[in-house]
Amino acid sequence: MTQIYNFSAGPAVLPKEVLAQAAAEMLDWHGSGMSVMEMSHRGPEFISIYKAAERDLRELLAVPDNYKILFMQGGGLSQNALIPLNLLGHKPDGATIDFIHTGSWSDKSIKEARKYAHVNVAASSTTAVPPQAEWRLTPGAAYLHMCTNETIGGVEYDVSGNQPDAGDPRLAGVPLVADMSSHILSRVIDVSKFGVIFAGAQKNIGPAGVTIVIIRDDLLGKALPVCPSAFDFKLVADNESMYNTPPTYGIYIAGLVFQWLKRQGGVAEMERRAIAKAALLYHALDHNDFYETRVAKSSRSRMNVPFYLKDESRNEAFLAGAKARGLLQLKGHKSVGGMRASIYNAMPIEGVQALVDYLNEFAAQQR
């Protein structure tokens, strides 16, 4: 096997230790004679796997007791519909959802929400998190939705203190809903500031097909009548994610990732590493006029680093050279072009260093 570094935006690199353990346990989990894939979700073996995963995630994110953690299916995209379907049931007709728009994922959420309610875009920028003082909020909004890390555009909240201030009097009684798909578990967060946090697993958690929803108790039981039962947060919560058969193997892998995170030192240590990796990469991009970035420094994502060759006619040569060195999946999203390096928790700093070395050498060669 060649040493490769996989900069995919997701599904993405996973810790080697996790994959090795999964391979070793594939045919016989802990002497049970069964693969985890073969276990009844209601049997004691899988229940123990589920409970450990839930407990470890709760510990890693310091999730308060009045929040439920749901393991669902459908991906982050499905939550753009499932959030309004689950939160608007007790609202009179004409509910308004406020959005902070910071990029492609905000776009998708806004478009989907319009199917269920009036939408107000309270602030918009795709190169920086709009300052909270400038948000044009709707008094009594059903909730305020934000994508706290834009996977495609690379805008992240709280890189330099721009985390939403839930104490803002305009937000009194308005739940914050955060799509944290692409940076969950990479930084310490205060869950109590949010009403709902959701995240597709396929970046920092595990395989595609698992979606995490963390929801404050009082927001349960507000589903619209047309919400499918399998995706009704209250039914999922009341049945500990087993109202229907959960994605058992994905939950098992997520649980192994949570154990790996704990062994590494938890989320605070992941944040320390994320800061170091992002600093290394942005420093190279900032100090080499062959490249450019387009996100304000205050809002730069530590997870997804979009960048452009100033001479875009070199793009194909850049990607071919990267691939030859085992630096994979660096092409930017088709909607924005250029390059993107996703450097999630499981990306070692050696991978980032290899990319930095290549950035510098490629630029030098082209001069």
Added chain:
Amino acid sequence: MTQIYNFSAGPAVLPKEVLAQAAAEMLDWHGSGMSVMEMSHRGPEFISIYKAAERDLRELLAVPDNYKILFMQGGGLSQNALIPLNLLGHKPDGATIDFIHTGSWSDKSIKEARKYAHVNVAASSTTAVPPQAEWRLTPGAAYLHMCTNETIGGVEYDVSGNQPDAGDPRLAGVPLVADMSSHILSRVIDVSKFGVIFAGAQKNIGPAGVTIVIIRDDLLGKALPVCPSAFDFKLVADNESMYNTPPTYGIYIAGLVFQWLKRQGGVAEMERRAIAKAALLYHALDHNDFYETRVAKSSRSRMNVPFYLKDESRNEAFLAGAKARGLLQLKGHKSVGGMRASIYNAMPIEGVQALVDYLNEFAAQQR
């Protein structure tokens, strides 16, 4: 590892060869340096895996060209809502859905459908498929829903020629919708008789978290406005199951199962084995007055075999003795009690023989 036989109703036993291959490829799929879990769903490696899985399933079930195969998330249960959400959009208010009720899964489907339309239960029996001549069908119904194998109660269509006759003039223009979750790929079917076939993967296909939908082209594009985009059959079909990130690893395992099925001789061979395994087990139950079954012989499921000890005070002793022999997950569903042996494609006849031997020995011991 002890030799065990896992009679779980799902998630359920998988072919050992499939699990061994998955373990061997876990850290490095075909020299890519990546696990399948780490691959971008839009990269050439995963696209090749997806296309092979789709092609093999199409071949195994002889799916006609005018049908799309979708790989979705949410499980069979979610389809109870997603089917009406996707099929009722072009119906005037007051659409009626006809149901044939044959057990617990029909119950669940009926309950969920009532959220979206008027429901007519055209026939009902939990011990036999009601004869088609007696179905009280609604002229111009939106569709007719049937669960062609009831996982809990063990009623299966077409054991002795009771497959629905789509040529019934009362069904003219009424699409048949079939929940085949627990017997898909265990028998030859004529897909062209159905409008939609759906199946959760976790019985005969692969791991929980993948749901297969096979739908006739002309039924696409009829979604209700409140249908979540991520679950809109037309969007999923138009994007080859990649409108959002699909459950990539589950699809890969399903693909390995499809390859295994082809190596075994395909669905016709699976049907031959299913007939043999079911005959072996029912024969033992019929010829030992210690046990009883409650489904009419004409409608007995080849996949899920519920049975009861006539003296139910022996249930715990029966299950303890079974477990001691490595015969696992034989307890019946809590809603019906008793015992249930699920003998899916991946259950070798040796497992059924081991169960039969135990049935006979346990009965003899208790006399």
